[in-house]
Amino acid sequence: MMDFARPPIGVFDSGVGGLTVLQEIRKRLPGEDYLYLGDTARLPYGSKSPATVQRYALNAARHLVDRGVKLLVVACNTASSYALDEVAAACPVPVIGVVEPGVRAALAASVRRIGVIGTEGTVRSEAYQRALRRADPKVTVEAAACPLFVPLAEEGWGDHPVTDLVAEHYLRPLLDRGIEALILGCTHYPLLRPSLERVVGREVRLIDSATSVAASVVADYGGMMDTWYGEEGDVHLQFSDASDRFLGITRRILGRDPEHLEVVDI
Numbered sequence: 001m002m003d004f005a006r007p008p009i010g011v012f013d014s015g016v017g018g019l020t021v022l023q024e025i026r027k028r029l030p031g032e033d034y035l036y037l038g039d040t041a042r043l044p045y046g047s048k049s050p051a052t053v054q055r056y057a058l059n060a061a062r063h064l065v066d067r068g069v070k071l072l073v074v075a076c077n078t079a080s081s082y083a084l085d086e087v088a089a090a091c092p093v094p095v096i097g098v099v100e101p102g103v104r105a106a107l108a109a110s111v112r113r114i115g116v117i118g119t120e121g122t123v124r125s126e127a128y129q130r131a132l133r134r135a136d137p138k139v140t141v142e143a144a145a146c147p148l149f150v151p152l153a154e155e156g157w158g159d160h161p162v163t164d165l166v167a168e169h170y171l172r173p174l175l176d177r178g179i180e181a182l183i184l185g186c187t188h189y190p191l192l193r194p195s196l197e198r199v200v201g202r203e204v205r206l207i208d209s210a211t212s213v214a215a216s217v218v219a220d221y222g223g224m225m226d227t228w229y230g231e232e233g234d235v236h237l238q239f240s241d242a243s244d245r246f247l248g249i250t251r252r253i254l255g256r257d258p259e260h261l262e263v264v265d266i
Contacts, residue, residue, distance in 0.1 A: 003234075004033040004035075004068070004234060004236075005033060005233070005234070006032075006033055007033075007068050007069060007070035008032070008033035008034050008035040008067075008068070008069055008070070008233075008234075008236070009025065009029070009032050009033070009034050009035070009069060009070065009071045009073065009217075010034075010035050010036075010037070010064035010065075010067075010069030010071065010072045010073065010093075011025070011034060011035070011036045011037070011072075011073045011075050012036075012037045012038075012039070012057075012060045012061065012064060012072065012073070012074055012075060012076065012079070013036075013037075013038055013039070013075040013076045013079075013187055014038070014039050014040075014042065014043040014044060014045040014046075014056070014076045014078065014079065015038050015039070015040050015043040015044070015188075015246070016038050016040065016154075016239075016246055016249045016250050016253065017075075017076075017150070017153070017186065017187035017188035017191075018036065018038065018073075018075030018076060018187045019036065019038075019187075019237075019250060019253040019254060020187050020188075020190045020191065020208075020210040020253060021073060021075040021098070021187055021209065021210045021213050021214065022034055022036050022073075022075070022235070023210070023253065023254070024210040024211050024213070024214035025073070025213070025214045025217050026232075026233075026235070027214065028214050028215075028217070028218045029217070029218065029222075029225055030232050030233065031231065031232065031233050032225060032233045033233040033234045033235075033236075034233065034234070034235045034236070035064060035067060035069055035236050035238070036235065036236070036237045036238065037060055037063060037064055037238045037239075037240075037264075037266070038237070038238070038239045038240070038246070039056060039060055039240050039266065040239045040240055040241040040242070040243070040246050041239075041240035041241035042056055042240065044078075044119065044150065045076055045078040045079060045119070045121060046078045046118075046119025046120050046121040046122060046147070046150075046186075047119070047120055047121060048078075048121065050082045050083075050121075050125070053078055053079055053082040053083055053121065054082055054083040054086050056079070057074065057076070057079040057082075057083035057086070057087050058083065058086060058087060058090055059266055060079075060266060061074075061087045061090060061091055061095070062090070062091075063264070063266045065091050065092065065093060069093060070093055070224065071093055071094050071095075071096070071217070071221055071224070072087070072091055072093055072094070072095045072096070073095075073096050073097075073213060073217065074087060074095060074096070074097045074098065075098060075187050075209075075213065076098075076187070077098050077099070077118050077119065077122045077185045077186050077187065077209065078118075078119055078121040078122050078125070079097075080097030080098045080099045080127065081099060081121065081122050081125035081127035081128075082121070082125055082127075084097040084099070094220075094221055094224075096213065096216060096217060096220065096221070098185075098187070098209040098212075098213050099127050099128055099131055099185075100131060100216075101209065101212040101213045101215065101216035102128065102183045102184075102185065102207055102208075102209050102212045102213075103128065103131045103132050103135055103183075104135075104212070104216070105183075105207045105211075105212035105215070106132065106181050106183050106207045107132070107135055107136055107139070109180075109181050109205050109207070111139075111180035111181045111205070112138065112139055112140060112180065113139070113140045113142070113177070113178050113179050113180050113181075114132060114139055114140070114141050114142070114179060114180070114181050114182075114183065115141075115142045115143070115144070115171075115174040115179035115181070115182040115183065115204075116128040116129065116132075116141060116142070116143040116144075116182075116183045116185050117143070117144050117145070117146045117149070117170065117171070117174075117182065117183070117184060117185055117186070117189070118143075118145065118146070118185030118186045119145065119146075119147065119150070119185075119186055120145045120147055122145075122185050122186065123143050123144065123145040123185070124145070126143075128141070128143065128183060128185055129141045129143055142173075142174045142177050142179055144170055144171070144173065144174055146166075146167075146170045146186075146189075148166050148170075149166070149167075149170075149186065149188060149189055149192060150186065150188045152166060152192060153188040153189065153191040153192050154188070154245070154249050156249075156252055157192075157195075158191045158192045158193065158194055158195060159194035159195055160195060163192055163195035164195045164198055164199060167192070167195050167196055167198075167199040168199050171196075171199055171200060175199075175200065175204070179204060180203070180204060180205065181204060181205040181206075181207055182196075182200060182204050182205070182206055182207065183207045183209075184196075184206060184207065184208040184209060185209065186209070187209055187210060189208065189209075190208040190209075190210050191252075191253070193206065193208070234259075234260065235258070235259070235260065236260040236261075236262075237250065237258050237260060237261045237262075238261075238262055238263075238264045239261070239262075239263055239264070240263070240264060240265070240266055241263065242261065242263045247261075
């Protein structure tokens with residue numbers, strides 16, 4: 001049973017990767033309460049049609065709004081790419097996605113050639129590509145889908161020779177085109193950072209959605225937070241399916257067993 005001292009910040013993802021976003025927000029706003037929803041019964045969103053992603057995202061958003069969240073973070077890149085406008089229009093609370101914060105962070109690096117990697121759905125939507133070119137028509141954008149990255153992250157192989165080989169295969173065309181920054185357009189991808197850093201080298205800056213979204217939450221909505229920093233707030237996790245695999249990944253991301261976890265039918 002959820003029992004929050006104040007309206008929580010809601011975070012939604014198709015799976016457990018969005019916990020990387022939640023963790024980064026908590027570093028900046030540790031006293032806030034959080035309600036996380038992972039739609040694990042319906043993942044992956046990245047291979048679904050836009051209409052299906054919109055339906056799932058709206059369903060998840062309404063679930064969190066009905067539970068009193070004061071801010072909704074759509075931590076799923078595919079949902080942010082296909083359904084952010086629809087979710088924002090349907091919700092009575094502020095909604096923030098992952099695309100625009102990642103774009104702002106990449107452009108703040110003052111680079112001219114930017115790579116974007118993500119699920120098939122995120123890359124196919126061209127949400128990042130359009131947002132980058134809209135913000136700065138002079139930038140060159142190179143994008144690639146990396147479908148094997150999510151299972152590698154979930155396997156815990158973020159620092160592994162196999163991941164190095166897969167990353168080299170996916171990223172070599174982007175590196176050969178001279179990218180100077182690489183947007184990690186999936187919340188799972190920060191879990192692969194050691195291998196990704198080896199492959200791209202020190203010349204390419206990695207932009208991950210977890211840190212850029214957390215920074216945007218503080219910058220754009222910090223004024224609505226009434227956090228007392230004397231103690232940490234509560235974190236409640238809700239999954240639409242809680243298999244042992246999902247629980248294992250959750251423990252790896254959080255670094256501990258979750259204190260409040262329930263399976264919900266959405």
